[in-house]
Amino acid sequence: MSGVAVDPPAEMAGTPGSVDEVVPSCADAEEIAEGAALAALLRCCVREVAGPRGQVWTxxxxxxxxxxxxxxxxxxxxxxALRFDAPPSLRDQGTWxxxxxxxxxxxxxxxxxxxxAGNDEFAGQVLGSRAVVAAVVRRRAVTVPPEDEWLASEQALVFGHPFHPSPKARGGRGWLRYAPEAHARFPLRLLGVRDDLVATxxxxxxxDGLGVAPPGYTLLPVHPWQLGLLGAELAGPLADGRLVDLGETGEPAVxxxxxxxxxxxxxxxxLKFSLDVRITNCxxxxxxxxxxxxxxLSGRLEPVFADLxxxxxxxxxxxxxxxxSASLGTRLLEGLGVIVRASPWQVAGPGVTPVLAGALAAPGPLTGLGAQGRIGAALRAVRAxxxxxxxxxxDRVAPPVLEAYFRHGVVLEPHLQNVLIGLDSGGMPVRAVFRDLEGTKLVAGRHxxxxLPGLVARTSTYDPARGWDRVIYCLMVNHLPEIAATVAETACDGPAAPRATAELLRELWAVARSRLARYAAGHxxxxxxxxLAGAPLPAKANLSVRWTRSADRDASYVPVASPFTGMTA
Incomplete structure (x- = not known):
């Protein structure tokens, strides 16, 4: 068992706040984290609490x-997108x-x-998310992002979901060494699973390209964080030879x-691993x-995406x-399970650089993106x-998502973290790469x-109405508004910025409606x-999910105004 069940070193263990003493100081880290956490929770209050009660006005x-x-x-x-241009104030005895x-x-x-009456964990999760951001900001001050622009964009989401009460909440011990936002890199651990116990x-x-397993065994990579969490439960299988420890991979994973x-x-x-820790909602x-x-789903989606x-x-x-994985009971089957996924470099094509949509939505000094490379070219193209x-x-993102739903009965989940945008040498979007089949569902009754086993079938489907809500929330509430706001802010950086930005936003949404109307023609x-008529949009109620401690799949929605309201053909 030696070398497998490893707890993080003492200086890396504990709650998110406990990493402060081992991370180099950054004078502004706490202020930055406070502002980000405050803005995220306040946006949730506008959308889910005050807004539906008619208690929001301008x-x-x-x-x-x-x-x-x-x-x-x-x-x-x-x-x-609800960007806040200065810190919020509270009316107190006649004074802001x-x-x-x-x-x-x-x-x-x-x-x-x-x-x-509700949730005694809520405050701790919100404050813990703030502590994570502070630790990440300090660590980013002394680390270097990956040279690969796609990987750098993956590691650029310092603040997380803008409409989540605790967007960077993270459980477990020693989380910082594995945090993408802290530019982490680490080797994976290799186990050998006795051939008669391989689940696949x-x-x-x-x-199998990760190394060489001894005769009678099959390679199984494990995330080192998960390995530490499962340590005691792996002792028996390692002692009796059902599993063998084969050491670390040669190159660090990112x-x-x-x-x-x-x-x-x-x-x-x-490679998508299990991590038995809470990250945001789950x-x-x-x-x-x-x-x-x-x-x-991969098999079923191959002809769908060929058609798209x-x-x-x-x-x-x-x-x-x-x-x-390994057939060692449900706990270890799930805990050691790893899903193989293609990388975006395999599908982007020559001359195209994939970057995370979420990074395009929030370029700036803290992300480390925007000055060079394809993202820099994209920002210059936006200004032009x-x-x-x-x-x-x-055109790249919206029509294929809608077509997947209507023609193929497939619910894609195109939120900002599930879509990669392929940029050409001039920074123009020429690809949309969709990923993560955990969020992809089939429309019930269409397939x-x-x-399939009953539970697999049930968890792989949405009814048509719920599927539509998920598609439109991800596309029209989570994704496009954030990109539109960044486009307008980037193009209108100047003395007249607020008014010019608002005017350009209206123009951008008119463009978006015309592109979707072109797709809809004849349907x-x-x-x-x-x-297209501007009906209210369904917004996922992340604050309610956290307050009620509901499963993310069971999240409710609140109606929000459509950016198409009042527009005509």
Missing amino acids: AGPYLLLRLADGLIRVPASGGP RPLTLERLIRLVQAQLGGPE GGDAGAL PTSSVRTVYEPQTGRC VRKNAWYELVASAE ALRFPGTRWLPEPGWR DPAAWWAAYV DLSA HRPRLAAL
């Missing part, structure tokens, strides 16, 4: 909202005073019924934005039915052809002709799933007609 440059017994104001822009994160948490708790589905043969998925350079593949692990579904690529040149996806760049972006689909 006054000049300010957005005002009432929450419990507090009146809050903040200068805002960005349209649906700075709003703190702790005070906002208390207002949220009071509005939602208090921790006794699809084609996981790429894993974690991508989801934390548990890494790029493994020896095989040129991405404990991240590969449940047995998700392992089975990944290979099953013909109809919409530039459409690509990252197949998940196989998975591997924002409408043309935006039209190309919408024959009778041969008689009520849902598409309602979208």
Whole structure:
């Protein structure tokens, strides 16, 4: 068992806040983290709490909202993206005073019924997310991002989901050494699984390129963080030879934005591991039915994406052809399960550089992106002709997602962390690469799933209405508004920025509507007609999910105004 069940060293262990003493100081880290955490929680309050109660309004440059017994104001822009242009203030005895994160948490708790009535973990998760951002900012000050621009973009999401109450909440011990935002790199651990105990589905043969297993054994890579978490449970199988420890891989793997998925350079593949720790909403692990579904969906989606690529040149996806684990009971089957995924370099094509959409949505000094490379070229192209760049972006991303739903009965999940944008040498969007089959579902009633185990079939489907809500939330609420806001801010950087940005945003949304109307021409689909008519959009209620401790799949939605409201053909 020696060398396998390893706890993090003492200086890396503990809660997110405990890493402070081992990370080089950055004077602004706490202030940056406070501002980011405050803005994320406040956006949730606008969308999910004050907005639905009619307690949000505007006054000049300010957005005002009432929450419990507090009146809050903040200068805002960005349209649906809700960018805050200065710190928020709270009305206190006739005077506007700075709003703190702790005070906002208390207002949220009071509005939602208090921790006794709801969630005694909530405050700790929000404050823990703030501590993670502070630690990451300090670490980024003394580390270097990957030279590969795609990997650098994967590691650029310092603040996380802009409409999540605890976007960087992270459980477990020693998390910083594995954090993509901290530019982590680390070798994987290799186990050998006795051949009669190998559990596998699809084609996981790429894993055999990681090394050489002894006779009678099959290679199984393990994330070192998960290895430490499973240490005690691996003792028996390692002692009796069901598993053997084969040491570390030769080259370090690079974690991508989801934390548990890494790029493994020896095989040129991405590997999605289990991590039995909570990251944002969920404990991240590969449940047995998700392992089975990944290979099953890859097979079913191959002809779907072939058709989409013909109809919409530039459409690509990252197949998940196989998975591997060990048949040592459900806990270890899931804990050791690894899904093989293609890398974006395998599908982007010559002359095209893939970058994470989420990184394009938030370029700036803290991301380390934007000055050089294809992202720099993209920003220059935006400044030269924002409408043309935006039209190309919408054309790459939106029509294939809608076509997958309507023609093929497939629910893609095109949020900012699940889409890679291929940029040409001039920075123009020429590819949209979709990934992560955990979020991809089939529309119930459109596919024959009778041969699948019942739980696999149930967790692989959405009913048509819920599937549509998921598609439109990811596309029209999570994704396009953030890109549009960044395009407008980038193109209107100057003295007249606020007014010019608002005007350009309206123009960009008119362009987006015209591109979607062109796709919709000739189709008689009520849902598409309602979208173009400006019907309210479904926004995922992340604050409610965290407050009620619901499963992410069961998240509710709140209606938000469409950027197409009031537009005509």
